[in-house]
Amino acid sequence: MTLPPRPLVTxxxxxxxxxxxxxLARLAASAATLFAVVAITFFLMHLAPGGPFDTERAIDPRTxxxxxxLYGLDRPLPQQFGLYLWGLLHGDLGPSLRWRDFSVAELFAxxxxxxxxxxxxxxxxxxxxxxxxxxxAAVRRHGLAARAVGAFALLAxxxxxxxxxxxxxxxxxxxxxALPVGGWxxxxxxxxxxxxxxxxxxxxxxIARLLAASLGDVLGTPSIRTLRAFGLPARTVYAxxxxxxxxxxxxxxxxxxANLLTGSVVVETVFxxxxxxxxxxxxxxGRDYTLVLGTVIIVACLVILFNLLVDVLYxxxxxxxxxx
Amino acid sequence: MTQMETMIHLPADAAxxxxxxxxxxxxxxVVSLACLGILAFAALFGPWLYPHPYDRVYRDFVLTSPxxxxxxxxxETEAALADFAQRMHVVIGKSSVRKDAVxxxxxxxTAIDERVLRYFAHSEIFGAAHVISRAEDGRQLTVAVPxxxxxxxxxxxxxxxxxxxRIFIGLRISLSVGFLAALVALSLGVAFGGIAGYVGxxxxxxxxxxxxxxxxxxxxxxxxLLTVFLGRSFVLIFVAIGAVEWLDMxxxxxxQTLSVKRRDYVAAAEALxxxxxxxxxxxxxxxxxAPITAFLTLLVPRVILAESFVSFLGLGVQEPLTSLGLLIxxxxxxxxxxxxxxIFPALVLALTLAALNILGDALTRAVEGHxx
Numbered sequence: 001m002t003l004p005p006r007p008l009v010t011x012x013x014x015x016x017x018x019x020x021x022x023x024l025a026r027l028a029a030s031a032a033t034l035f036a037v038v039a040i041t042f043f044l045m046h047l048a049p050g051g052p053f054d055t056e057r058a059i060d061p062r063t064x065x066x067x068x069x070l071y072g073l074d075r076p077l078p079q080q081f082g083l084y085l086w087g088l089l090h091g092d093l094g095p096s097l098r099w100r101d102f103s104v105a106e107l108f109a110x111x112x113x114x115x116x117x118x119x120x121x122x123x124x125x126x127x128x129x130x131x132x133x134x135x136x137a138a139v140r141r142h143g144l145a146a147r148a149v150g151a152f153a154l155l156a157x158x159x160x161x162x163x164x165x166x167x168x169x170x171x172x173x174x175x176x177x178a179l180p181v182g183g184w185x186x187x188x189x190x191x192x193x194x195x196x197x198x199x200x201x202x203x204x205x206x207i208a209r210l211l212a213a214s215l216g217d218v219l220g221t222p223s224i225r226t227l228r229a230f231g232l233p234a235r236t237v238y239a240x241x242x243x244x245x246x247x248x249x250x251x252x253x254x255x256x257x258a259n260l261l262t263g264s265v266v267v268e269t270v271f272x273x274x275x276x277x278x279x280x281x282x283x284x285x286g287r288d289y290t291l292v293l294g295t296v297i298i299v300a301c302l303v304i305l306f307n308l309l310v311d312v313l314y315x316x317x318x319x320x321x322x323x324x
Numbered sequence: 325m326t327q328m329e330t331m332i333h334l335p336a337d338a339a340x341x342x343x344x345x346x347x348x349x350x351x352x353x354v355v356s357l358a359c360l361g362i363l364a365f366a367a368l369f370g371p372w373l374y375p376h377p378y379d380r381v382y383r384d385f386v387l388t389s390p391x392x393x394x395x396x397x398x399x400e401t402e403a404a405l406a407d408f409a410q411r412m413h414v415v416i417g418k419s420s421v422r423k424d425a426v427x428x429x430x431x432x433x434t435a436i437d438e439r440v441l442r443y444f445a446h447s448e449i450f451g452a453a454h455v456i457s458r459a460e461d462g463r464q465l466t467v468a469v470p471x472x473x474x475x476x477x478x479x480x481x482x483x484x485x486x487x488x489x490r491i492f493i494g495l496r497i498s499l500s501v502g503f504l505a506a507l508v509a510l511s512l513g514v515a516f517g518g519i520a521g522y523v524g525x526x527x528x529x530x531x532x533x534x535x536x537x538x539x540x541x542x543x544x545x546x547x548x549l550l551t552v553f554l555g556r557s558f559v560l561i562f563v564a565i566g567a568v569e570w571l572d573m574x575x576x577x578x579x580q581t582l583s584v585k586r587r588d589y590v591a592a593a594e595a596l597x598x599x600x601x602x603x604x605x606x607x608x609x610x611x612x613x614a615p616i617t618a619f620l621t622l623l624v625p626r627v628i629l630a631e632s633f634v635s636f637l638g639l640g641v642q643e644p645l646t647s648l649g650l651l652i653x654x655x656x657x658x659x660x661x662x663x664x665x666x667i668f669p670a671l672v673l674a675l676t677l678a679a680l681n682i683l684g685d686a687l688t689r690a691v692e693g694h695x696x
Contacts, residue, residue, distance in 0.1 A: 029533075033533075033536060033537050033540055034540075036537045037537060037540050037541055040537070040541065041541070041545070044549050045549070048549060048552045048553055049552065049553070050552070154678055154681065154682070155674075155678075157625075157677060157678070157681050158673075158674040158675070158677040158678035158681065159670065159674050160629055160632065160633065160673070160677075162632070162633065162636045162649070162652060162653070162656070163652055163666070163670040163673070163674075165656075166655075166656035166659050166666055167659075167666070167670075169659065170659050170660070170663060174659070174660050262542075265544060265637065266633070266636065266637075269637070270656070280542070280544060280545065281544070281548065281637055281639075284545060284548040284549065284552070285548065285552075292545070295542075295545075296541065296542060296545055299540075299541075299542045299545075300540040300541065300542075303539070303540045304540055
């Protein structure tokens with residue numbers, strides 16, 4: 001008896017097809033969200049009173065007209081929007097209206113690495129510290145450690161970063177003279193310590209609190225009790241519990257990561273760091289349309305990207321989500 | 325119908341005292357409630373009861389350190405007297421500083437014009453002087469000058485304004501922005517989430533899509549834009565923040581609506597011919613009050629924090645009004661010379677946020693325990 005010939009290309013399983021379809025749908029939805037964000041920002045920004053060329057003294061109307069023609073601001077708004085989108089599709093974020101002779105891309109090329117460096121470092125520190133503290137608090141649930149973590153978390157919520165940052169400057173910069181008060185100094189590590197601490201410590205507290213609470217819940221479930229009853233070593237039990245307990249942390253991690261990576265306005269202002277966070281306020285107040293749009297696009301992209309990433313990781317951590 | 329409604333609501337009503345009891349059993353909740361009571365009292369009545377107005381500038385007392393002792397001190401009085409003597413072209417002879425008045429002997433080579441004594445009345449330290457005795461054809465005067473005793477409990481800021489008075493008014497602004505913005509977020513969230521959840525279907529899909537889009541917009545950008553559009557006034561700040569912070573509320577209300585609308589009593593009300601608005605208002609909304617309240621308590625500190633953040637960046641209320649965030653921003657600028665200007669407002673803000681968060685957590689736990 002002969003076997004039927006095997007197909008040359010293995011047919012993808014139904015599950016994989018579904019996954020693919022789901023991912024494509026998510027991607028399309030993300031693109032739509034991004035488009036909506038760009039559109040909303042563009043029109044709100046242009047409809048806001050004032051313009052990018054407003055100065056203290058009234059500008060000569062002929063000069064103003066000239067500037068407007070130069071930057072294409074004299075055209076009808078829908079046409080401007082179309083042109084902007086067309087540029088965007090070609091990877092062109094346009095020229096900055098306030099920082100003359102700089103394109104938005106050039107400004108970002110300098111500022112983004114700075115914000116990303118600080119953000120990634122803060123993210124790593126917050127994750128490691130937060131998971132460590134959360135684990136300690138969950139393992140010694142009624143002990144001193146749990147209380148300490150609880151107090152730490154409360155403190156981090158109650159003392160916002162615009163208080164922490166100047167206090168750190170006062171203690172480590174002005175009193176102890178151990179670290180520079182501010183500045184970037186080409187990314188010397190001494191200049192990064194205080195900003196990273198300001199960014200990381202509050203997030204560390206939130207992660208610790210979330211993890212301690214959910215780990216506490218998971219450790220009480222029958223499945224973990226069963227593992228314990230089988231006499232598995234504590235390490236194995238905790239490893240199993242962690243997988244379920246990490247989900248709330250994961251969903252918090254998405255927006256948090258996006259926030260950290262796009263630079264905190266407060267941290268960059270207080271420490272005088274040339275990242276993209278501080279462009280934000282000045283650009284919006286100065287009606288630097290293209291720079292604001294560029295910043296919003298970066299933030300939105302990161303938010304969308306991290307939400308997607310979290311969704312994928314969610315499926316990996318929790319099989320129930322995958323099969324839905 | 326009425327009888328049926330009472331029957332429907334009975335279990336929830338009966339359980340309410342139990343719920344309160346559970347909440348009050350949590351010590352932390354009671355403590356934070358008491359804290360909030362004190363803070364609210366300070367915000368409401370502090371500016372009335374406290375002697376210094378928040379916008380009064382004491383030019384003679386710039387950056388005084390916090391202390392219980394009254395100003396001017398003996399040293400400050402003498403320095404001020406020396407300054408006055410120079411301006412009045414007189415020489416100060418003997419002076420005796422008592423607790424609430426100074427007696428001074430003034431001497432000059434020519435007759436002293438008594439009108440120069442007005443200098444005293446114009447200052448913040450002294451009151452109107454009156455002459456006790458004249459000698460040598462008016463070339464020597466003995467005057468008694470009352471002293472104003474001023475206490476700056478928390479010190480004064482760089483403009484010479486009392487910090488505690490400013491903290492009171494800042495707390496008032498921060499708390500009212502907090503509650504009003506939370507109210508705006510509540511109404512928007514309940515309306516939006518309620519409609520999306522109750523109507524469902526395609527509308528729900530579109531509305532939640534919209535929420536997702538706004539989520540992707542940076543918060544700060546929204547607030548800046550709104551302040552640009554609406555100007556920088558007190559009302560518009562809480563509207564702007566409320567307009568940004570309603571998203572989570574909408575999600576929670578939608579979720580709750582979805583679960584409540586499948587209950588039998590909703591079906592019963594529908595069968596009795598109640599319209600969707602009535603059903604939502606009378607049957608759905610009351611049944612999700614607990615989670616909404618719990619979330620609202622957590623929303624208020626978030627809004628206060630947002631307002632402080634916006635004020636810190638200089639986009640919030642304008643001088644001479646102030647908020648805790650603005651006070652902290654000012655304090656951060658003088659951190660080396662006068663750290664107390666940062667520390668006191670920061671402490672008050674921290675206390676407010678901590679108390680609200682503890683209360684919110686306790687409420688959430690009580691709600692969760694209740695629903696189980």
